Amino acid sequence: MAQQLSLRQKLEILADAAKYDASCASSGTAKKDSRGGKGVGSTEGMGICHAYAPDGRCISLLKILLTNHCIFDCHYCINRKSSNVRRARFTPQEVADLTLSFYKRNYIEGLFLSSGIVKSANHTMEQLIEAARILREEHDFRGYIHLKTIPEADAELIHEAGLYADRVSINVELPTDSGLTRLAPDKNARQIEGAMDRTKVRILQAKDERKRFRHAPRFAPAGQSTQMIVGADGASDVDIMGRASALYGNFGLRRVYYSAFSPIPDASAVLPLKRPPLIREHRLYQSDWLMRFYGYAPGEVAEAAEADGNLPLDIDPKLAWALKFRERFPVDVNRASREELLRVPGLGTKAVAKILAARRHRTLRLDDLARLTQSIAKVRPFLVAADWRPTRLTDRIDLRAMLAPKSEQLELF
Ligand code: SF4
Numbered sequence: 001m002a003q004q005l006s007l008r009q010k011l012e013i014l015a016d017a018a019k020y021d022a023s024c025a026s027s028g029t030a031k032k033d034s035r036g037g038k039g040v041g042s043t044e045g046m047g048i049c050h051a052y053a054p055d056g057r058c059i060s061l062l063k064i065l066l067t068n069h070c071i072f073d074c075h076y077c078i079n080r081k082s083s084n085v086r087r088a089r090f091t092p093q094e095v096a097d098l099t100l101s102f103y104k105r106n107y108i109e110g111l112f113l114s115s116g117i118v119k120s121a122n123h124t125m126e127q128l129i130e131a132a133r134i135l136r137e138e139h140d141f142r143g144y145i146h147l148k149t150i151p152e153a154d155a156e157l158i159h160e161a162g163l164y165a166d167r168v169s170i171n172v173e174l175p176t177d178s179g180l181t182r183l184a185p186d187k188n189a190r191q192i193e194g195a196m197d198r199t200k201v202r203i204l205q206a207k208d209e210r211k212r213f214r215h216a217p218r219f220a221p222a223g224q225s226t227q228m229i230v231g232a233d234g235a236s237d238v239d240i241m242g243r244a245s246a247l248y249g250n251f252g253l254r255r256v257y258y259s260a261f262s263p264i265p266d267a268s269a270v271l272p273l274k275r276p277p278l279i280r281e282h283r284l285y286q287s288d289w290l291m292r293f294y295g296y297a298p299g300e301v302a303e304a305a306e307a308d309g310n311l312p313l314d315i316d317p318k319l320a321w322a323l324k325f326r327e328r329f330p331v332d333v334n335r336a337s338r339e340e341l342l343r344v345p346g347l348g349t350k351a352v353a354k355i356l357a358a359r360r361h362r363t364l365r366l367d368d369l370a371r372l373t374q375s376i377a378k379v380r381p382f383l384v385a386a387d388w389r390p391t392r393l394t395d396r397i398d399l400r401a402m403l404a405p406k407s408e409q410l411e412l413f
């Protein structure tokens with residue numbers, strides 16, 4: 001029985017149960033601290049140690065579930081109703097106490113709190129809010145709080161969550177509506193999007209009010225995010241990037257997280273037996289960056305995919321796109337626009353900024369580029385410099401093989 005478990009046992013169960021959720025990065029939060037003896041905590045700062053969660057992807061937050069009891073039966077989820085796992089449940093007070101005690105020991109910089117649905121969506125949401133309220137109102141906790149919200153809960157409860165949390169998230173779970181219907185039969189894509197839409201409106205309203213009234217309440221100042229599970233249904237990378245792009249555009253999300261599906265004990269027969277390669281998740285994150293920071297339209301990212309709609313795993317999507325559209329290269333490093341330079345494989349946003357700044361003062365040569373980039377070998381086929389022209393290199397049939405990373409190491413652009 002859950003009530004017979006010690007706090008430590010509950011923590012073991014509920015931290016482990018939370019590890020499947022990837023949507024917990026704290027980027028974009030407002031800076032708050034407790035210097036001057038006011039309150040407790042900080043959203044940033046030195047000396048904060050690493051995370052508690054056993055394999056947590058966001059290890060500087062205490063990442064736990066309020067409970068892993070759930071009345072829903074999502075096939076991909078280890079906490080689903082029909083799953084045979086040890087169950088546990090924290091009270092909101094226990095969540096607040098744990099957060100404070102870990103925080104004061106410098107183990108964490110904040111809390112990521114999610115939950116299975118116990119009794120009802122509204123009841124669960126109330127418990128999540130209560131944990132955040134105790135931290136904020138009773139302890140003046142100024143660390144980061146990310147609350148997972150439950151789309152089936154009343155709009156007013158989701159609104160209340162945003163008043164305490166830095167970030168709220170609502171998981172879309174699966175890239176396609178058909179995947180959601182098949183694998184999470186209790187959930188409804190329109191309900192999820194409706195909750196996201198209301199959250200977007202509230203975030204914008206709060207920002208506007210804060211501009212006009214200094215003391216207007218904050219509402220999820222670090223925005224909202226979501227997570228999609230990759231590889232549990234048949235959705236291709238093109239499907240996933242299309243959905244992600246629509247989510248960014250329609251709901252102003254800060255981040256879409258991609259979580260490679262992990263096979264779970266006693267898995268449902270409708271699930272694949274193997275997890276997708278982790279590199280697939282990495283390629284999706286790279287594509288996401290191409291859309292958000294490199295000016296690629298979703299359709300262009302899709303053009304980097306293979307015939308089956310999936311991104312190549314051996315090379316990054318930016319290189320895949322450049323190899324398909326070689327007629328766009330080489331570009332002249334001394335004349336090309338920022339947008340053109342951002343398309344060059346091997347050039348990141350910082351390198352492009354440095355190139356634009358440097359070329360105001362001198363004509364750039366290959367040596368200059370070697371100093372500004374991490375991999376001159378990757379850049380050379382796609383650029384012209386004062387003393388360099390790739391001539392036939394850009395069109396070589398074996399260029400892909402020449403540029404594909406030789407090791408398993410994950411590369412950036
Ligand atoms: S509602 Fe959440 S916790 Fe419950 S089974 Fe579905 S994914 Fe798991």
